Amino acid sequence: MGGKPDIIRAIVLIFAVGLVITGFTSLQASEDRSAATVMKGAVSASSAQTLKTSLTR
Numbered sequence: 001m002g003g004k005p006d007i008i009r010a011i012v013l014i015f016a017v018g019l020v021i022t023g024f025t026s027l028q029a030s031e032d033r034s035a036a037t038v039m040k041g042a043v044s045a046s047s048a049q050t051l052k053t054s055l056t057r
Helices: 004-056
Strands: none
């Protein structure tokens, strides 16, 4: 019966490590998504500016 608290402690530790890894992964994914949105907006604005310039000529 002396081994049961160690097993429970190990399971809780593995769960906590999994939560930390999941948190870091989701933060990284949200940063990548926001950077992609900014780049997409820059490309769209550039395309719109090019179209506007070619129409006014």
